[in-house]
Amino acid sequence: MNRKTIIPIGPYHPLLEEPEFFELEVEGEKVIDIDVHIGYNHRSIEKIAESKTFDQMVFLVERICGICSTSHPIANCNAVEDLVGIEIPERARYIRSIVGELERIHSHLLWAGLAGHFIGYNTLWMWVWKYREPILEIFEAVTGNRNHYAMMIPGGVRRDIKEEDIPVVLKGMDEAERKIEMVTKAVLDDPVLAARLKGVGVLSREDAINYCAVGPTARASGIPIDVRRDEPYAAYGLVNWEIIIREEGDVFAKVVVRLLECFESIKIIRQCLKRLRTVKGEIAAKVKEIPPGEGIGRHEAPRGEVFHYVKSDGSNRPVRLKVRAPTYVNLPTCKATVPGESIADAAIILAAIDPCYCCTERIVTINKRTGKRELNGQDLLRLSRKKTEKICKNMGKRNV
Amino acid sequence: MNKLWALKKSIWVYHVCSGSCNNCDIEILDCLTPKFDLERFGILLVGSVRHADVILATGSITRKALPRIKRVYEQMPKPKLVIAVGGCACSGGIFKNGYNIVGPYDKIIPVTAYIPGCPPKPEAIIDGVVKVINSL
Numbered sequence: 001m002n003r004k005t006i007i008p009i010g011p012y013h014p015l016l017e018e019p020e021f022f023e024l025e026v027e028g029e030k031v032i033d034i035d036v037h038i039g040y041n042h043r044s045i046e047k048i049a050e051s052k053t054f055d056q057m058v059f060l061v062e063r064i065c066g067i068c069s070t071s072h073p074i075a076n077c078n079a080v081e082d083l084v085g086i087e088i089p090e091r092a093r094y095i096r097s098i099v100g101e102l103e104r105i106h107s108h109l110l111w112a113g114l115a116g117h118f119i120g121y122n123t124l125w126m127w128v129w130k131y132r133e134p135i136l137e138i139f140e141a142v143t144g145n146r147n148h149y150a151m152m153i154p155g156g157v158r159r160d161i162k163e164e165d166i167p168v169v170l171k172g173m174d175e176a177e178r179k180i181e182m183v184t185k186a187v188l189d190d191p192v193l194a195a196r197l198k199g200v201g202v203l204s205r206e207d208a209i210n211y212c213a214v215g216p217t218a219r220a221s222g223i224p225i226d227v228r229r230d231e232p233y234a235a236y237g238l239v240n241w242e243i244i245i246r247e248e249g250d251v252f253a254k255v256v257v258r259l260l261e262c263f264e265s266i267k268i269i270r271q272c273l274k275r276l277r278t279v280k281g282e283i284a285a286k287v288k289e290i291p292p293g294e295g296i297g298r299h300e301a302p303r304g305e306v307f308h309y310v311k312s313d314g315s316n317r318p319v320r321l322k323v324r325a326p327t328y329v330n331l332p333t334c335k336a337t338v339p340g341e342s343i344a345d346a347a348i349i350l351a352a353i354d355p356c357y358c359c360t361e362r363i364v365t366i367n368k369r370t371g372k373r374e375l376n377g378q379d380l381l382r383l384s385r386k387k388t389e390k391i392c393k394n395m396g397k398r399n400v
Numbered sequence: 401m402n403k404l405w406a407l408k409k410s411i412w413v414y415h416v417c418s419g420s421c422n423n424c425d426i427e428i429l430d431c432l433t434p435k436f437d438l439e440r441f442g443i444l445l446v447g448s449v450r451h452a453d454v455i456l457a458t459g460s461i462t463r464k465a466l467p468r469i470k471r472v473y474e475q476m477p478k479p480k481l482v483i484a485v486g487g488c489a490c491s492g493g494i495f496k497n498g499y500n501i502v503g504p505y506d507k508i509i510p511v512t513a514y515i516p517g518c519p520p521k522p523e524a525i526i527d528g529v530v531k532v533i534n535s536l
Protein backbone atom coordinates (compact mmCIF):
# COMPACT_ATOMS: atom_id res chain seq x y z
CA MET A 1 0.00 0.00 0.00
CA ASN A 2 1.22 3.44 -0.82
CA ARG A 3 1.26 5.39 2.39
CA LYS A 4 2.85 8.50 0.98
CA THR A 5 1.06 11.79 1.23
CA ILE A 6 1.74 14.89 -0.81
CA ILE A 7 1.33 18.25 0.88
CA PRO A 8 1.43 21.20 -1.47
CA ILE A 9 2.30 24.46 0.26
CA GLY A 10 1.41 27.51 -1.73
CA PRO A 11 1.23 28.79 -4.37
CA TYR A 12 0.68 32.21 -3.24
CA HIS A 13 0.88 33.68 -0.08
CA PRO A 14 -1.63 35.73 1.74
CA LEU A 15 0.71 36.89 4.44
CA LEU A 16 3.94 38.21 3.00
CA GLU A 17 6.54 38.06 0.33
CA GLU A 18 6.43 36.44 -3.05
CA PRO A 19 4.29 33.42 -3.85
CA GLU A 20 5.99 30.09 -4.09
CA PHE A 21 4.80 26.58 -4.15
CA PHE A 22 6.22 23.70 -2.16
CA GLU A 23 5.21 20.10 -2.39
CA LEU A 24 6.02 18.00 0.63
CA GLU A 25 5.98 14.26 0.30
CA VAL A 26 5.30 12.81 3.73
CA GLU A 27 5.09 9.42 5.33
CA GLY A 28 3.21 9.65 8.57
CA GLU A 29 4.78 12.57 10.38
CA LYS A 30 8.01 12.52 8.46
CA VAL A 31 8.84 14.49 5.34
CA ILE A 32 10.63 12.30 2.83
CA ASP A 33 10.91 14.62 -0.13
CA ILE A 34 10.23 18.16 -1.15
CA ASP A 35 9.76 19.89 -4.44
CA VAL A 36 9.63 23.59 -5.20
CA HIS A 37 7.72 25.34 -7.96
CA ILE A 38 8.31 29.00 -8.56
CA GLY A 39 7.01 31.61 -10.94
CA TYR A 40 3.70 32.52 -9.35
CA ASN A 41 4.60 36.12 -8.89
CA HIS A 42 6.14 36.57 -12.30
CA ARG A 43 5.61 40.19 -13.29
CA SER A 44 7.86 40.24 -16.35
CA ILE A 45 10.14 42.83 -14.79
CA GLU A 46 13.12 41.99 -16.97
CA LYS A 47 11.03 42.60 -20.06
CA ILE A 48 9.49 45.81 -18.73
CA ALA A 49 13.03 47.03 -17.96
CA GLU A 50 13.80 47.02 -21.66
CA SER A 51 11.21 49.73 -22.16
CA LYS A 52 12.64 51.98 -19.45
CA THR A 53 15.58 54.33 -19.55
CA PHE A 54 18.56 53.59 -17.33
CA ASP A 55 17.39 56.09 -14.74
CA GLN A 56 13.86 54.74 -14.70
CA MET A 57 15.07 51.18 -14.49
CA VAL A 58 16.32 51.83 -10.96
CA PHE A 59 12.79 52.57 -9.78
CA LEU A 60 11.53 49.48 -11.52
CA VAL A 61 14.04 47.10 -9.93
CA GLU A 62 13.32 48.74 -6.61
CA ARG A 63 9.86 47.23 -6.93
CA ILE A 64 11.10 43.69 -7.40
CA CYS A 65 10.91 43.21 -3.68
CA GLY A 66 9.46 45.39 -1.00
CA ILE A 67 11.76 44.13 1.72
CA CYS A 68 15.10 44.41 -0.05
CA SER A 69 13.92 47.52 -1.75
CA THR A 70 17.35 49.09 -1.83
CA SER A 71 19.37 45.97 -2.64
CA HIS A 72 18.21 45.69 -6.20
CA PRO A 73 18.79 49.37 -6.96
CA ILE A 74 22.31 49.19 -5.50
CA ALA A 75 23.14 46.10 -7.54
CA ASN A 76 21.59 47.67 -10.62
CA CYS A 77 23.51 50.92 -10.19
CA ASN A 78 26.69 48.93 -9.65
CA ALA A 79 26.01 47.18 -12.95
CA VAL A 80 25.37 50.39 -14.86
CA GLU A 81 28.44 52.02 -13.31
CA ASP A 82 30.48 48.99 -14.29
CA LEU A 83 29.17 49.34 -17.82
CA VAL A 84 29.96 53.04 -18.03
CA GLY A 85 33.17 52.70 -16.08
CA ILE A 86 32.72 55.53 -13.58
CA GLU A 87 33.51 55.86 -9.92
CA ILE A 88 30.92 57.29 -7.56
CA PRO A 89 31.85 60.17 -5.23
CA GLU A 90 32.99 59.23 -1.74
CA ARG A 91 30.05 60.87 -0.03
CA ALA A 92 27.66 58.83 -2.14
CA ARG A 93 29.50 55.67 -1.08
CA TYR A 94 28.78 56.32 2.58
CA ILE A 95 25.16 57.19 1.95
CA ARG A 96 24.68 54.01 -0.04
CA SER A 97 26.10 51.92 2.74
CA ILE A 98 23.97 53.64 5.36
CA VAL A 99 20.77 52.98 3.45
CA GLY A 100 21.83 49.42 2.67
CA GLU A 101 22.59 48.63 6.30
CA LEU A 102 19.47 50.28 7.67
CA GLU A 103 17.59 48.02 5.36
CA ARG A 104 19.44 44.97 6.60
CA ILE A 105 18.39 45.76 10.16
CA HIS A 106 14.75 46.22 9.28
CA SER A 107 14.72 43.11 7.12
CA HIS A 108 16.33 40.89 9.74
CA LEU A 109 13.94 42.15 12.39
CA LEU A 110 11.01 41.53 10.09
CA TRP A 111 12.22 38.00 9.56
CA ALA A 112 12.79 37.34 13.26
CA GLY A 113 9.23 38.40 13.93
CA LEU A 114 7.81 36.16 11.27
CA ALA A 115 9.88 33.23 12.45
CA GLY A 116 8.37 33.76 15.88
CA HIS A 117 4.93 33.84 14.32
CA PHE A 118 5.56 30.53 12.58
CA ILE A 119 6.40 28.65 15.71
CA GLY A 120 3.55 30.19 17.61
CA TYR A 121 5.47 32.87 19.47
CA ASN A 122 3.26 35.76 18.53
CA THR A 123 4.68 37.80 21.38
CA LEU A 124 8.04 37.76 19.66
CA TRP A 125 6.40 38.83 16.43
CA MET A 126 4.65 41.84 17.91
CA TRP A 127 7.65 42.72 20.01
CA VAL A 128 10.17 42.70 17.21
CA TRP A 129 7.93 44.49 14.77
CA LYS A 130 7.44 47.22 17.33
CA TYR A 131 11.20 47.75 17.41
CA ARG A 132 11.32 47.71 13.64
CA GLU A 133 9.02 50.71 13.45
CA PRO A 134 11.66 53.28 14.59
CA ILE A 135 13.95 52.09 11.79
CA LEU A 136 11.21 52.85 9.29
CA GLU A 137 10.82 56.24 10.89
CA ILE A 138 14.50 56.91 10.34
CA PHE A 139 14.01 55.94 6.74
CA GLU A 140 11.16 58.36 6.45
CA ALA A 141 13.24 61.15 7.95
CA VAL A 142 16.27 60.50 5.79
CA THR A 143 14.83 59.35 2.47
CA GLY A 144 11.27 60.59 2.52
CA ASN A 145 9.53 57.23 2.41
CA ARG A 146 9.10 54.32 4.78
CA ASN A 147 9.80 51.77 2.09
CA HIS A 148 10.91 52.17 -1.50
CA TYR A 149 13.38 54.87 -0.66
CA ALA A 150 14.32 55.81 -4.22
CA MET A 151 17.80 56.83 -3.08
CA MET A 152 19.94 55.27 -5.78
CA ILE A 153 20.77 56.59 -9.20
CA PRO A 154 23.51 55.44 -11.57
CA GLY A 155 26.50 57.54 -10.51
CA GLY A 156 25.57 58.10 -6.89
CA VAL A 157 22.56 58.84 -4.73
CA ARG A 158 19.58 61.09 -5.29
CA ARG A 159 19.30 62.65 -1.88
CA ASP A 160 21.89 63.84 0.57
CA ILE A 161 21.82 63.01 4.26
CA LYS A 162 21.77 66.44 5.83
CA GLU A 163 23.91 67.48 8.75
CA GLU A 164 20.86 67.90 10.98
CA ASP A 165 19.65 64.40 10.19
CA ILE A 166 22.80 62.74 11.45
CA PRO A 167 21.97 63.06 15.20
CA VAL A 168 18.49 61.69 14.49
CA VAL A 169 19.93 58.58 12.89
CA LEU A 170 22.58 58.21 15.58
CA LYS A 171 19.99 58.40 18.32
CA GLY A 172 17.85 55.90 16.49
CA MET A 173 20.82 53.56 16.28
CA ASP A 174 21.49 53.78 20.02
CA GLU A 175 17.92 52.92 20.71
CA ALA A 176 17.80 50.14 18.16
CA GLU A 177 20.99 48.65 19.57
CA ARG A 178 19.53 48.51 23.06
CA LYS A 179 16.34 46.90 21.90
CA ILE A 180 17.95 44.39 19.58
CA GLU A 181 20.30 43.45 22.37
CA MET A 182 17.32 42.76 24.57
CA VAL A 183 15.65 40.64 21.91
CA THR A 184 18.85 38.77 21.18
CA LYS A 185 19.36 37.95 24.84
CA ALA A 186 15.77 36.85 25.19
CA VAL A 187 16.04 34.62 22.14
CA LEU A 188 19.36 33.10 23.13
CA ASP A 189 18.25 32.36 26.69
CA ASP A 190 14.87 30.94 25.87
CA PRO A 191 14.90 27.19 26.56
CA VAL A 192 11.79 26.63 24.45
CA LEU A 193 13.25 28.31 21.42
CA ALA A 194 16.44 26.34 21.87
CA ALA A 195 14.54 23.08 22.11
CA ARG A 196 12.46 23.98 19.13
CA LEU A 197 15.16 25.27 16.81
CA LYS A 198 18.48 23.68 17.76
CA GLY A 199 19.49 20.77 15.60
CA VAL A 200 16.50 21.30 13.34
CA GLY A 201 16.96 21.52 9.59
CA VAL A 202 20.73 21.27 9.60
CA LEU A 203 22.42 22.38 6.40
CA SER A 204 25.89 20.91 6.37
CA ARG A 205 28.87 22.84 5.04
CA GLU A 206 29.20 20.50 2.05
CA ASP A 207 25.54 20.85 1.15
CA ALA A 208 25.71 24.59 1.46
CA ILE A 209 28.59 24.61 -0.99
CA ASN A 210 26.95 22.14 -3.35
CA TYR A 211 23.72 24.09 -3.43
CA CYS A 212 25.64 27.37 -3.81
CA ALA A 213 23.87 28.88 -0.81
CA VAL A 214 24.50 32.58 -0.16
CA GLY A 215 23.99 35.11 2.59
CA PRO A 216 23.04 34.20 6.15
CA THR A 217 22.01 30.72 5.02
CA ALA A 218 25.61 29.98 3.98
CA ARG A 219 27.17 31.90 6.85
CA ALA A 220 25.21 29.87 9.39
CA SER A 221 26.78 26.76 7.88
CA GLY A 222 30.30 28.04 8.37
CA ILE A 223 31.00 29.49 4.94
CA PRO A 224 32.48 32.97 5.16
CA ILE A 225 31.03 34.51 2.04
CA ASP A 226 29.88 38.07 1.86
CA VAL A 227 30.04 40.30 -1.20
CA ARG A 228 30.61 43.30 1.03
CA ARG A 229 33.98 41.88 1.99
CA ASP A 230 34.85 39.73 -1.00
CA GLU A 231 34.37 42.49 -3.52
CA PRO A 232 33.92 45.75 -1.65
CA TYR A 233 31.70 48.37 -3.20
CA ALA A 234 30.06 51.47 -1.76
CA ALA A 235 31.80 52.15 1.58
CA TYR A 236 32.20 48.61 2.81
CA GLY A 237 35.92 48.61 2.07
CA LEU A 238 36.39 51.81 4.07
CA VAL A 239 34.90 50.83 7.42
CA ASN A 240 35.55 48.15 10.01
CA TRP A 241 33.11 45.36 10.50
CA GLU A 242 33.03 41.62 10.81
CA ILE A 243 31.34 38.72 9.14
CA ILE A 244 29.20 36.70 11.49
CA ILE A 245 29.67 32.98 11.08
CA ARG A 246 28.17 30.00 12.84
CA GLU A 247 29.14 26.40 12.27
CA GLU A 248 26.01 24.50 13.26
CA GLY A 249 23.88 25.14 10.17
CA ASP A 250 20.59 24.61 11.99
CA VAL A 251 17.68 27.01 12.23
CA PHE A 252 18.92 28.38 15.53
CA ALA A 253 22.26 29.29 13.97
CA LYS A 254 20.47 31.18 11.23
CA VAL A 255 18.53 33.15 13.81
CA VAL A 256 21.73 33.97 15.69
CA VAL A 257 23.59 35.02 12.54
CA ARG A 258 20.80 37.38 11.56
CA LEU A 259 20.43 38.95 14.96
CA LEU A 260 24.17 39.44 15.39
CA GLU A 261 24.45 40.91 11.91
CA CYS A 262 22.17 43.72 13.03
CA PHE A 263 24.90 44.86 15.43
CA GLU A 264 27.50 44.86 12.66
CA SER A 265 25.12 46.95 10.57
CA ILE A 266 24.76 49.43 13.40
CA LYS A 267 28.54 49.57 13.62
CA ILE A 268 28.85 50.30 9.90
CA ILE A 269 26.17 52.98 10.02
CA ARG A 270 27.87 54.75 12.93
CA GLN A 271 31.21 54.84 11.17
CA CYS A 272 29.66 56.03 7.91
CA LEU A 273 27.78 58.82 9.68
CA LYS A 274 30.98 59.95 11.35
CA ARG A 275 32.75 60.18 8.01
CA LEU A 276 29.79 61.99 6.45
CA ARG A 277 30.56 64.89 8.78
CA THR A 278 33.98 65.38 7.24
CA VAL A 279 33.62 64.11 3.68
CA LYS A 280 31.87 66.81 1.71
CA GLY A 281 31.20 67.26 -1.96
CA GLU A 282 29.11 65.83 -4.74
CA ILE A 283 26.61 63.09 -4.11
CA ALA A 284 26.33 61.90 -7.70
CA ALA A 285 28.71 61.72 -10.63
CA LYS A 286 27.25 62.78 -13.96
CA VAL A 287 26.60 59.87 -16.27
CA LYS A 288 26.68 61.50 -19.67
CA GLU A 289 26.46 58.68 -22.07
CA ILE A 290 26.02 54.96 -21.75
CA PRO A 291 28.30 53.18 -24.18
CA PRO A 292 27.44 49.84 -25.79
CA GLY A 293 28.61 46.96 -23.65
CA GLU A 294 27.82 44.86 -20.64
CA GLY A 295 28.07 45.39 -16.92
CA ILE A 296 27.53 43.36 -13.80
CA GLY A 297 26.69 44.51 -10.32
CA ARG A 298 26.48 42.70 -7.01
CA HIS A 299 25.20 43.61 -3.61
CA GLU A 300 24.90 41.69 -0.39
CA ALA A 301 21.18 41.91 0.29
CA PRO A 302 19.82 40.85 3.69
CA ARG A 303 19.16 37.41 2.24
CA GLY A 304 22.39 37.03 0.29
CA GLU A 305 24.00 38.08 -2.92
CA VAL A 306 21.94 39.92 -5.53
CA PHE A 307 23.34 39.87 -9.00
CA HIS A 308 22.40 42.17 -11.88
CA TYR A 309 23.52 42.03 -15.48
CA VAL A 310 22.88 44.91 -17.84
CA LYS A 311 23.52 45.06 -21.55
CA SER A 312 23.43 48.24 -23.57
CA ASP A 313 23.56 48.99 -27.28
CA GLY A 314 24.47 52.62 -26.81
CA SER A 315 20.92 53.97 -26.65
CA ASN A 316 19.36 55.25 -23.45
CA ARG A 317 17.52 52.00 -22.74
CA PRO A 318 19.01 48.66 -21.74
CA VAL A 319 18.82 45.82 -24.24
CA ARG A 320 18.77 43.22 -21.52
CA LEU A 321 18.52 43.11 -17.77
CA LYS A 322 19.08 39.89 -15.89
CA VAL A 323 18.50 39.57 -12.18
CA ARG A 324 19.46 36.77 -9.86
CA ALA A 325 17.97 37.10 -6.42
CA PRO A 326 19.40 35.27 -3.39
CA THR A 327 16.30 33.24 -2.62
CA TYR A 328 16.62 31.65 -6.01
CA VAL A 329 19.79 29.88 -4.94
CA ASN A 330 18.87 29.45 -1.28
CA LEU A 331 15.57 27.80 -1.95
CA PRO A 332 16.91 24.48 -3.29
CA THR A 333 18.79 23.97 -0.02
CA CYS A 334 15.47 22.87 1.44
CA LYS A 335 16.03 19.67 -0.50
CA ALA A 336 18.88 18.99 1.88
CA THR A 337 17.31 20.33 5.06
CA VAL A 338 13.64 19.38 5.06
CA PRO A 339 13.57 15.62 4.25
CA GLY A 340 13.87 13.59 7.42
CA GLU A 341 12.23 16.23 9.60
CA SER A 342 8.67 16.22 10.87
CA ILE A 343 5.88 18.15 9.18
CA ALA A 344 5.63 20.44 12.17
CA ASP A 345 9.20 21.55 11.59
CA ALA A 346 8.89 22.03 7.83
CA ALA A 347 7.33 25.47 8.14
CA ILE A 348 10.12 26.91 10.24
CA ILE A 349 12.90 25.27 8.21
CA LEU A 350 11.51 26.70 5.02
CA ALA A 351 11.12 30.03 6.73
CA ALA A 352 14.68 29.88 8.01
CA ILE A 353 16.24 30.70 4.67
CA ASP A 354 14.07 33.81 4.77
CA PRO A 355 12.59 33.05 1.43
CA CYS A 356 9.64 34.58 -0.03
CA TYR A 357 7.66 32.04 1.94
CA CYS A 358 4.64 32.59 4.11
CA CYS A 359 2.46 30.93 1.55
CA THR A 360 1.30 28.48 4.15
CA GLU A 361 -2.24 29.63 4.08
CA ARG A 362 -3.06 27.73 0.93
CA ILE A 363 -1.72 24.34 1.77
CA VAL A 364 -3.85 21.40 0.79
CA THR A 365 -2.91 17.88 1.63
CA ILE A 366 -3.71 15.15 -0.80
CA ASN A 367 -3.39 11.63 0.41
CA LYS A 368 -2.28 9.34 -2.35
CA ARG A 369 -4.03 6.42 -0.71
CA THR A 370 -7.48 7.84 -0.26
CA GLY A 371 -7.10 10.45 -2.90
CA LYS A 372 -8.09 13.16 -0.48
CA ARG A 373 -7.08 14.51 2.85
CA GLU A 374 -7.18 18.15 3.65
CA LEU A 375 -4.61 19.87 5.71
CA ASN A 376 -4.18 23.52 4.94
CA GLY A 377 -1.75 26.20 5.85
CA GLN A 378 -3.58 26.91 9.05
CA ASP A 379 -3.14 23.29 10.03
CA LEU A 380 0.56 23.41 9.34
CA LEU A 381 0.91 26.48 11.51
CA ARG A 382 -1.22 24.79 14.14
CA LEU A 383 0.98 21.72 14.10
CA SER A 384 4.01 23.93 14.43
CA ARG A 385 2.49 25.80 17.36
CA LYS A 386 1.32 22.63 19.04
CA LYS A 387 4.84 21.31 19.04
CA THR A 388 6.06 24.47 20.75
CA GLU A 389 3.29 24.15 23.30
CA LYS A 390 4.21 20.55 23.98
CA ILE A 391 7.81 21.50 24.57
CA CYS A 392 6.68 24.27 26.90
CA LYS A 393 4.53 21.87 28.85
CA ASN A 394 7.31 19.34 29.20
CA MET A 395 9.50 22.06 30.56
CA GLY A 396 6.80 23.21 32.90
CA LYS A 397 6.63 26.60 31.23
CA ARG A 398 3.59 28.44 30.14
CA ASN A 399 3.47 29.32 26.47
CA VAL A 400 3.18 32.95 25.56
CA MET B 401 -29.93 52.90 7.49
CA ASN B 402 -29.29 49.97 5.25
CA LYS B 403 -28.57 46.39 6.06
CA LEU B 404 -24.82 46.86 6.02
CA TRP B 405 -24.89 48.48 9.44
CA ALA B 406 -23.98 45.15 10.99
CA LEU B 407 -20.55 45.49 9.46
CA LYS B 408 -19.85 48.74 11.19
CA LYS B 409 -18.86 47.32 14.53
CA SER B 410 -16.17 44.92 13.67
CA ILE B 411 -15.05 44.14 10.17
CA TRP B 412 -12.86 41.23 9.33
CA VAL B 413 -10.43 41.62 6.49
CA TYR B 414 -8.78 39.09 4.26
CA HIS B 415 -5.67 39.89 2.36
CA VAL B 416 -5.13 38.83 -1.25
CA CYS B 417 -1.94 39.47 -3.09
CA SER B 418 -0.96 38.76 -6.61
CA GLY B 419 1.99 40.13 -8.45
CA SER B 420 2.89 42.74 -5.90
CA CYS B 421 6.30 43.66 -4.64
CA ASN B 422 4.93 42.68 -1.22
CA ASN B 423 5.64 46.04 0.29
CA CYS B 424 1.97 46.87 0.38
CA ASP B 425 1.47 43.53 2.09
CA ILE B 426 4.03 44.35 4.75
CA GLU B 427 2.36 47.68 5.38
CA ILE B 428 -0.94 45.87 5.84
CA LEU B 429 0.70 43.60 8.40
CA ASP B 430 2.28 46.65 9.94
CA CYS B 431 -1.19 47.97 10.65
CA LEU B 432 -1.70 44.99 12.93
CA THR B 433 1.47 45.38 14.96
CA PRO B 434 1.67 47.43 18.15
CA LYS B 435 2.30 50.84 16.67
CA PHE B 436 -0.91 51.02 14.68
CA ASP B 437 -2.81 48.15 16.24
CA LEU B 438 -5.87 47.86 14.07
CA GLU B 439 -7.42 45.30 16.34
CA ARG B 440 -8.43 47.94 18.82
CA PHE B 441 -11.03 49.03 16.25
CA GLY B 442 -12.27 45.49 15.92
CA ILE B 443 -10.60 45.03 12.56
CA LEU B 444 -9.14 41.56 12.35
CA LEU B 445 -7.08 39.88 9.69
CA VAL B 446 -8.54 36.44 9.06
CA GLY B 447 -7.05 33.40 7.40
CA SER B 448 -9.98 32.42 5.25
CA VAL B 449 -11.99 34.53 2.88
CA ARG B 450 -15.15 32.75 3.97
CA HIS B 451 -14.96 34.62 7.25
CA ALA B 452 -14.14 37.98 5.76
CA ASP B 453 -16.21 41.09 5.19
CA VAL B 454 -13.59 42.97 3.24
CA ILE B 455 -10.83 41.92 0.87
CA LEU B 456 -7.66 44.00 0.95
CA ALA B 457 -6.21 43.42 -2.49
CA THR B 458 -2.64 44.24 -3.43
CA GLY B 459 -0.59 43.84 -6.58
CA SER B 460 -1.42 43.84 -10.24
CA ILE B 461 -2.93 40.48 -11.03
CA THR B 462 -0.69 38.00 -12.84
CA ARG B 463 -1.96 35.53 -15.39
CA LYS B 464 -1.36 32.55 -13.12
CA ALA B 465 -3.18 34.15 -10.24
CA LEU B 466 -6.26 35.18 -12.16
CA PRO B 467 -8.39 32.05 -11.60
CA ARG B 468 -7.48 32.09 -7.91
CA ILE B 469 -8.55 35.69 -7.46
CA LYS B 470 -11.87 34.98 -9.13
CA ARG B 471 -12.41 31.97 -6.91
CA VAL B 472 -11.55 33.86 -3.76
CA TYR B 473 -14.08 36.50 -4.71
CA GLU B 474 -16.77 33.91 -5.37
CA GLN B 475 -16.20 32.28 -2.00
CA MET B 476 -16.59 35.53 -0.13
CA PRO B 477 -19.89 36.02 1.74
CA LYS B 478 -22.08 38.93 0.70
CA PRO B 479 -21.85 41.91 0.78
CA LYS B 480 -18.56 41.66 -1.03
CA LEU B 481 -16.38 44.64 -0.29
CA VAL B 482 -13.01 44.96 -2.00
CA ILE B 483 -10.41 47.60 -1.22
CA ALA B 484 -7.53 47.97 -3.65
CA VAL B 485 -4.38 48.84 -1.71
CA GLY B 486 -1.46 50.45 -3.50
CA GLY B 487 -0.74 51.83 -6.92
CA CYS B 488 -0.45 48.36 -8.43
CA ALA B 489 -3.90 47.31 -7.31
CA CYS B 490 -5.52 50.60 -8.32
CA SER B 491 -4.07 50.99 -11.77
CA GLY B 492 -1.47 48.32 -12.47
CA GLY B 493 1.24 50.67 -11.36
CA ILE B 494 4.74 50.22 -12.66
CA PHE B 495 4.02 46.69 -13.89
CA LYS B 496 1.06 47.74 -15.98
CA ASN B 497 2.59 46.99 -19.35
CA GLY B 498 4.05 43.62 -18.44
CA TYR B 499 3.08 40.66 -20.60
CA ASN B 500 2.06 38.62 -17.60
CA ILE B 501 -0.23 41.22 -16.05
CA VAL B 502 -3.99 41.06 -16.51
CA GLY B 503 -4.98 43.47 -13.74
CA PRO B 504 -5.69 45.92 -12.23
CA TYR B 505 -8.35 44.58 -9.92
CA ASP B 506 -11.30 46.59 -11.15
CA LYS B 507 -11.01 44.87 -14.50
CA ILE B 508 -11.62 41.54 -12.82
CA ILE B 509 -13.83 42.12 -9.78
CA PRO B 510 -15.85 45.09 -8.49
CA VAL B 511 -13.75 47.33 -6.27
CA THR B 512 -15.31 49.41 -3.50
CA ALA B 513 -12.46 51.73 -2.65
CA TYR B 514 -8.97 52.61 -3.78
CA ILE B 515 -6.01 53.46 -1.58
CA PRO B 516 -3.22 54.84 -3.76
CA GLY B 517 0.43 55.06 -2.79
CA CYS B 518 3.51 53.02 -3.37
CA PRO B 519 3.21 51.71 -0.73
CA PRO B 520 0.43 53.60 1.06
CA LYS B 521 1.38 54.41 4.63
CA PRO B 522 -0.37 52.39 7.33
CA GLU B 523 -2.21 55.56 8.30
CA ALA B 524 -3.57 55.79 4.78
CA ILE B 525 -4.68 52.17 4.82
CA ILE B 526 -6.46 52.63 8.14
CA ASP B 527 -8.03 55.83 6.87
CA GLY B 528 -9.26 54.04 3.76
CA VAL B 529 -10.84 51.22 5.70
CA VAL B 530 -12.47 53.64 8.11
CA LYS B 531 -13.88 55.66 5.22
CA VAL B 532 -15.41 52.52 3.79
CA ILE B 533 -16.96 51.71 7.16
CA ASN B 534 -18.38 55.21 7.46
CA SER B 535 -19.86 55.09 4.00
CA LEU B 536 -21.84 51.97 4.78
Ligand code: SF4
Pocket residue numbers: 063066148419420421422423424425458459485486487488489493494517518519520
Ligand atom coordinates in the same frame (compact mmCIF):
# COMPACT_ATOMS: atom_id res chain seq x y z
S1 SF4 C 1 1.95 49.69 -5.14
FE1 SF4 C 1 4.16 49.85 -4.93
S2 SF4 C 1 4.56 49.02 -2.90
FE2 SF4 C 1 2.53 48.33 -3.48
S3 SF4 C 1 2.82 46.34 -4.41
FE3 SF4 C 1 2.86 47.85 -6.05
S4 SF4 C 1 5.00 48.35 -6.35
FE4 SF4 C 1 4.80 47.35 -4.37
